[in-house]
Amino acid sequence: MTTARLFSGMQPSADSLHFGNYAGALLQWINMQETHDAVFCVVDLHALTVPQDPAKLAENTRKTAAQYIASGIDPHKSTLFVQSHVPAHSELAWLLNTVTAFGEASRMTQFKDKTQKQGSDNATVGLFTYPILQAADILAHDANVVPVGEDQRQHIELTRDLATRFNQRYGPVFTVPEVTVMEGAAKIYDLQNPTAKMSKSGESPAGILWLLDEPAVLTKKIKSAVTDTDNSIVFDPEHKPGVSNLLSLLALATGKAVGDVVASLSGGGYGALKGEVAEAVVAKVAPIREKTHELLGDPAELDRLLALGAEKAAATAEATLGRAHEALGLLPRLH
Secondary structure, three states: OOEEEEEEEOOOOOOOOOOOHHHHHHHHHHHHHHOEEEEEEEEHHHHOOOOOOHHHHHHHHHHHHHHHHHOOOOOOOEEEHHHHOOOHHHHHHHHHHOOHHHHHOOOHHHHHHHHHHHOOOOOOOHHHHHHHHHHHHHHHHOOOOEEOOOHHHHHHHHHHHHHHHHHHHOOOOOOOOEEOOOOOOOOOOOOOOOOOOOOOOOOOOOOOOEEOOOOOHHHHHEEEOOOOOOOOOOOOOOHHHHHHHHHHHHOOOOOOOOOHHHHHOOOOOOHHHHHHHHHHHHHHHHHHHHHHHHHHOOHHHHHHHHHHHHHHHHHHHHHHHHHHHHHHHHOOOEE
């Protein structure tokens, strides 16, 4: 039986990944690399849909890759690479552009949401075609499985539609992936606004737990987290979102069930809860931060690992691109 191939990635759009990224994606990736032929990408081209400082983008790309590895992605077990190191992604995106209807691209809700926030005059064509590059990322690697959050479901459905349409018009070129929503993933919310997911674009820096935060910073943020006034430790996301978020963090950091965490804190107050959460999160994050700095301290070795991943990724992506070229009637280049 052939092992299913998995593809996923994150943008290098901040100095550090945050605990929401760790809970919502990285933990699942780490487990799935044991059961799948896993391909993980730092999607730096996607980050260009908004203006970037070039030096900062380069730095953040290395930092993101280092945090993948420090969190548990094994570059010898999985294929780990930087998107722009495999040009076949960009070329395949152009080919997919030619089979994408303007109307279906216009219906992507993320584009509509971002355009409403920043105004259509400021939205780039790259932001509009972002889901098509995402489809190319996935289809280039013959991925069967694409683990995503619910907010990305529409993009994966578009990927499936484009692959199916291309195959029907030109022959069986692409593997049509399954939509794999990570429903079992823990959802971590903003510490200052516990009804909103933890996000790099959060309203307050105090609400975000970065994986590269120092222990004292993590502790201060957790001890300042929004709770409520009744001081009872109950897991009730609807009525007690702040307390429930802290309980989720504690369960995740200790590897325990939420129910067991609640039972262990019986009779305690919010001060005790925050103290336990801070201690557990600091202990969980410390080795990730230390390993990340170790990797960044030897950029030549990190770049070597990424180059090996890119070489492996390019072999698959270029083969897919070659099939697409042939199916479309593009002349082969003589070597």
